[in-house]
Amino acid sequence: MLDNARSEYNVTDDVQYSNLAQADNANSTTTRVDNVSNGFKVRGTNTNINASGSTYIYMAFAENPFGGDSAAPATAR
Secondary structure, three states: OEOOOOOOOOOEOOEEOOOOOOOEEOOOOOOOEEEEOOEEEEOOOOOOOOOOOOOOOOOOOOOOOOOOOOOOOOOOO
């Protein structure tokens, strides 16, 4: 899992593992993602997140979702 709490600026590279004894892998050089205003962009080529020919399921939750009628849209950080 990658989030904006561990990596406050892009490139987001502090990984939290929910299925391993090691809780975090700070400053991973192979698992790299940019958080952008409408989702995320995978920057790394690590087979855990971006291997050719593999199937992945990604989820993204907006901290400031795009606004509606009287709300300004969120901007990239």
